[in-house]
Amino acid sequence: MRQQQSMTSSGVSIIHAAHLMKTFGALLALDDCSITVERGEVLVVIGPSGSGKSTLLRCLNGLEEIDSGRIVIDGIELNHRESNRLRIRREVGMVFQSFNLFPHLTVLENVNLAQKLVRGRSTGEATKQARLLLDKVGVGEKLDQYPQQLSGGQQQRVAIARALAMQPKVMLFDEATSALDPEMIGEVLDVMRSLAREGMTMVVVTHEMGFAREVGDRIVFMESGRIIEQAASTEFFENPASERTRQFLRQIL
Amino acid sequence: MVSHLPKPATLRDWLLYLATIAGCIMLVLRGAERLGYSWHWRQIPRYLGSLSDGVFVAGPLLKGLVVTLEITGYSLVLAASIGLVTALLRLSSSSIGRVLARMYLEIIRNTPLLVQIFFLYFVMAPILDIGRTATAVLALSLFEGAYASEIFRAGITSIDRGQWEACYSLGLTQLQSYRKVILPQALRRVVPPMTSQAVSLIKDSALVSTIAVYDVTMEGRTIIAETFFSFEIWFVVAAIYLVLTLTLSTLASFLERHLFRTHA
Numbered sequence: 440m441r442q443q444q445s446m447t448s449s450g451v452s453i454i455h456a457a458h459l460m461k462t463f464g465a466l467l468a469l470d471d472c473s474i475t476v477e478r479g480e481v482l483v484v485i486g487p488s489g490s491g492k493s494t495l496l497r498c499l500n501g502l503e504e505i506d507s508g509r510i511v512i513d514g515i516e517l518n519h520r521e522s523n524r525l526r527i528r529r530e531v532g533m534v535f536q537s538f539n540l541f542p543h544l545t546v547l548e549n550v551n552l553a554q555k556l557v558r559g560r561s562t563g564e565a566t567k568q569a570r571l572l573l574d575k576v577g578v579g580e581k582l583d584q585y586p587q588q589l590s591g592g593q594q595q596r597v598a599i600a601r602a603l604a605m606q607p608k609v610m611l612f613d614e615a616t617s618a619l620d621p622e623m624i625g626e627v628l629d630v631m632r633s634l635a636r637e638g639m640t641m642v643v644v645t646h647e648m649g650f651a652r653e654v655g656d657r658i659v660f661m662e663s664g665r666i667i668e669q670a671a672s673t674e675f676f677e678n679p680a681s682e683r684t685r686q687f688l689r690q691i692l
Numbered sequence: 693m694v695s696h697l698p699k700p701a702t703l704r705d706w707l708l709y710l711a712t713i714a715g716c717i718m719l720v721l722r723g724a725e726r727l728g729y730s731w732h733w734r735q736i737p738r739y740l741g742s743l744s745d746g747v748f749v750a751g752p753l754l755k756g757l758v759v760t761l762e763i764t765g766y767s768l769v770l771a772a773s774i775g776l777v778t779a780l781l782r783l784s785s786s787s788i789g790r791v792l793a794r795m796y797l798e799i800i801r802n803t804p805l806l807v808q809i810f811f812l813y814f815v816m817a818p819i820l821d822i823g824r825t826a827t828a829v830l831a832l833s834l835f836e837g838a839y840a841s842e843i844f845r846a847g848i849t850s851i852d853r854g855q856w857e858a859c860y861s862l863g864l865t866q867l868q869s870y871r872k873v874i875l876p877q878a879l880r881r882v883v884p885p886m887t888s889q890a891v892s893l894i895k896d897s898a899l900v901s902t903i904a905v906y907d908v909t910m911e912g913r914t915i916i917a918e919t920f921f922s923f924e925i926w927f928v929v930a931a932i933y934l935v936l937t938l939t940l941s942t943l944a945s946f947l948e949r950h951l952f953r954t955h956a
C-alpha cells in the first residue's frame with residue numbers, strides 16, 4: 440500500500456503526510472490522517488461538511504499547524520523552521536473557495552506581487568508570465584481591472600493564475616467552485632481539468648462528484664476527521680469498500 | 693421607518709438655525725453690557741497682522757497659529773508612527789512586545805494629558821535635555837499615539853483573514869504581507885477615524901500653552917494679560933481653531949472621495 444512507503448524515500452511521491460492530528464479546542468478535526476501524493480497525480484478529497492477536508496488541505500501548506508504527525512513536501516519537512524515553511528509555500532499553490540484576490544490591486548498586480556517579492560522577478564519578467572497564464576485561463580483581457588469588476592468565475596480564474604505564476608509543484612484547491620453561480624462552475628472546472636491533463640500535481644477538495652470521477656486519479660473519503668477510505672477513482676466509485684462510503688455516495692450522486 | 697440618511701435642510705431648519713445664532717449673539721452682547729464690558733473690535737485685527745509700508749507683518753496670533761500648526765504637524769506624523777508601531781506590537785506574536793504595548797496604552801489612557809505634559813516638561817525634559825517645543829510635540833504624540841494605535845489595530849483586524857491566507861499561500865513573509873497587502877487596505881479604512889483623531893490633536897494642542905509654548909492659545913493669553921480684550925481675543929482664538937479643524941475635515945473627506953477610491 441502507498442501509505443506504507445518510507446517517509447524518507449526520495450521516490451516519486453511529492454507529498455508525504457503521516458499520522459496528522461489536529462484539534463480545535465475539544466474538537467478533533469484531524470484524527471490520524473495519512474496521505475501520499477505522487478508527482479502528477481490528482482488526489483480528490485471528499486466527505487460531508489465538517490469532516491476535516493479543508494483542515495487537511497490547510498495543514499499541508501502550514502496555514503494550520505498540526506498538533507502531531509509529519510508532513511514532507513518535495514523533500515522539505517514542514518516543521519517549526521520558518522524557512523522551511525516559506526520554502527514549502529513557494530512550491531505549493533492554493534486556491535480558495537472565496538478567491539481571496541487582493542482588492543486594492545489590479546488583476547495584473549495580483550498575479551505579479553508574489554512573483555516579484557518571493558521569486559525576485561523583475562516587473563517585465565513577471566508581467567510576461569502573468570500575461571501567459573491569464574491568457575491561458577481566459578482572462579487575458581482584464582489585466583488592468585480590479586477584482587470587483589470581474590465575475591466570480593473570472594475572479595477564481597485570476598486566483599488560479601496568481602497561484603500558477605509561482606510555478607508551484609503542487610496545487611491545492613479548496614472547494615474552488617462552491618462560491619460560484621452555477622453557470623460559472625464549468626469555466627473554472629475546465630481550467631482545473633486542463634491543469635490536470637498537463638500533469639500538475641493536485642489535491643482537490645470538491646463536492647463535484649462528476650469532476651472527481653473524471654479527473655481524480657485517487658479519491659480520499661473523510662468523515663469526522665478520519666480518512667475512511669482511499670482508493671483509485673474507478674474502484675472508489677464502482678466498488679467502494681466501506682459501507683459508510685456507499686451510503687455517502689448514494690446520498691450525493 | 694428609521695432612516696439613517698440625513699434629510700435635506702428645510703426652510704424651517706434654516707430659520708431655526710439663524711434664530712439660535714442670533715439668540716447666542718444677543719446673550720453675549722447683553723451679558724457684556726451688564727458687565728460693563730466695552731468692545732474693542734477695531735483693535736483686534738492688528739494682533740493678526742498689519743501692513744507697514746505696504747508690507748504684511750504677522751501679528752502675535754498669526755505667529756501663534758504657525759507654532760500651533762508646526763506642533764500639530766510634527767505630532768501628527770509622530771503619533772501616527774507610534775500608533776502604527778504599537779498596533780503592530782499588540783498584534784505580534786511576541787509576548788514582550790504585547791506587554792510593552794499594553795503598558796504604554798494603559799499609562800497614557802489612564803492619566804490626564806495635562807499631567808503627562810507636566811511630567812515630561814518638569815521631569816523628562818531636564819533629564820533628556822530637550823526644549824519646550826520638543827517636549828510639547830513629544831507629549832502630544834505619545835498621547836494621541838495611544839488612540840491612533842487603537843484605530844490602526846481596528847483597521848488591521850478588519851481585513852479579512854483570507855487576505856492573510858492568500859499572502860501566506862503565495863510564500864510571502866508576515867512583513868511582506870503587511871506592507872503590500874494588509875496595511876494598504878487597512879490604511880484606507882482608517883482615514884475617517886484618524887481625521888477625528890487629528891482634530892482632537894489640534895484641540896488638545898492648546899494645552900501646551902501651560903508650559904509656555906507660544907501657540908495660538910498662549911499668544912491669546914498674553915495679549916489679554918496686556919490689554920484685557922478677553923472677549924474679542926477668545927472669540928478670535930476659537931474661530932482660528934474652528935477654521936483649522938473644519939479645513940482638516942473637509943480635506944480628509946476630499947481625500948477619501950478622490951484619492952482613495954476604495955475597491956474593497
Ligand SMILES: Nc1ncnc2c1ncn2[C@@H]1O[C@H](COP(=O)(O)OP(=O)(O)OP(=O)(O)O)[C@@H](O)[C@H]1O
Pocket residue numbers: 463466468486487488489490491492493494495
Ligand atoms: N479555525 C477553526 N477554529 C475552530 N474550529 C474549526 C476551525 N476550522 C475548522 N474548524 C472545525 O473543524 C472541523 C473540520 O472543519 P473543516 O473546515 O476542515 O471541514 P470541511 O470538511 O472542510 O467542511 P466543509 O465541507 O463544510 O468545508 C469542523 O467541525 C469545523 O467547525
Ligand SMILES: [Mg+2]
Pocket residue numbers: 492493494613614
Ligand atoms: Mg471546507
